[in-house]
Amino acid sequence: MTFTYDDVKAAAGRIDGRVRPVALARADAPAAPSAGRPPWFALEFLQHTGTFKARGALNFVTARLEEGSLPPAGIAIASGGNAGLACAWAAREHGVPATVFLPETAPAVKVAALRALDARVRQVGGQYAEAAEAAQAFTAATGAVASHAYDNPLVAAGAGTLLEEIHAARPSVTTVVVSVGGGGLFAGVATAAAAHGLRVVAVEPEHCRALNAGLAAGRPVDVPVDSVAADALGARRASADAVRLAAAPHVTSVLVSDEAIVAARRALWRDHRLAVEHAAAAALAALRSGAYTPGAKEEVCVVLCGANTDPGDLAGGPGPTP
Template sequence: MTEQPVSHEDVHGAAERIAGRVRPVAVTPADAEVAPDAEVWFALEFLQHTGSFKARGALNFTAAHAAAGRMPDAGVLIASGGNAGLACAWAAARHGVPAQVFLPVTAPEFKVERLRGLGADVRLAGRTYGEALAASRALAAETGALTSHAYDHPLISAGAGTLLPEIAAAVPGGVDTVVVAVGGGGLYAGVAAAAARHGIGVVAVEPENCRALNAALAAGEVVDVPVDSVAADSLGASRTSRDALAWAQRPGTTSVLVTDAGIATARRRLWDDHRLVVEHAAGTALAALTTGAYKPRAGERVAVVLCGANTDPGTL
């Protein structure tokens, strides 16, 4: 980690590095009922390669190391609840190197199968992300593989942050506020770094029982938290990154919590009203508005990031 949190300059560098190799974000207006007094837009980042925003950070990470001549023959290794692993495998394939992905045994089977379909060497270890991470580090020490991280790395955060300027440019008239779901904080940290330069506020949304960033804010330092939520497969980090906490402690961020019931209802609403099948993490972001956890001011232009869709439609 760097002493200074990920910066706007880091995000700008990432945007140049991955330009033309990721899909530009599409936006669409939400129904007025979502927030009657505000103008709400959905940022459809689940249309990204591998089905989530994670492709941005993974590609920035691999491209930066490849350009610097730091990509070993053993390739890239990561521990991930699913989405980051998919992105890592995809990005590694773009550079012609192998990828090994460690997941908890609780990872959804469809994500495991997708990883294998991308050519990843999948290893199931432990029941939590932390246990999978420990197993991955042990193997990396043996093989010399380049260790990536699901969220706690400046190149990962900076890549994710490239989403913000695209949203600002895509929404007619720009946006005042961007709403993002937070797990470990990689997406949030990158978006917050870019948003500060653009004068855009950020709402950081977490499930009540997966509140790593919110708890760190309350404690004034990174702390371990229990993980128990319908969105735990993608937001189930037991601790936030220091970069995320550093940005959350600055002006411009509002931290809110939502219930699992609110998340499930928001996710179902996206299907019922828009025919959008997304994962619970995307429902978490929307739930900030639909539950009233965040109440936009009159006329506020809000973009809600629908961050991923690696989910089983049957769970709707």
């Protein structure tokens, strides 16, 4: 099941007033000598639960309620990361149950965060594959609706509302740079960007390249995962919608090294006092490393998609540059 720009507009109507509108901030210098004018930053890490995923999760739950297809058992998802947090938050917003499956090895801080959002936490097995199997068994037994971190039209359409807000706030932006894991955010942004005539640069770590590999193969394929940003960008396979959209003429797929990601994250802290997760820094790394060089007339907006990170390794560095 695919989705269209009309679905993004419908999602914008559903979540209006319930999510935090994205704030834009202008960098005070180009990302690199060859990167043209200073980029804008979309500060989406200020969103509920710390990432863009709140948009898709809320659209998913709200749409299900509107169509009367959300059973008493609520929703279920296997994710201890940003998607699980967003799912729990969206369910709580509507007063419906959310059951989140995690491996027994999940960090205690993640479990505590989910419980603080009133999620029913089930810890099963030692790997996420076992937690995912348990989630499937739970939905089959209870009738709960299965949610997905990215491979769902309602989730992707909800994520696309971010592009709508960027365009409304800054119509002169010509290019949006976004990090890609499984492709939910990218698919939503690319769909909305096509409607407004904007370019999209899809950025992945060199060794977490599910979208880039799928684009090369012409279909979703499994890839190995090994990156400093794998906690959020470590999907083994991109969604079919994301792979389809990656082949569009307004999309450019690029890869960045872990070293470039780490350097971009540190630069965001050093120069702007922005503490983001590695996944968010990957987008800026594309400009800083030269993986993508904007044209002279391009006005670029870099999406800083999340900040669920431990900033401890950023402390003690030099302060902001004058």
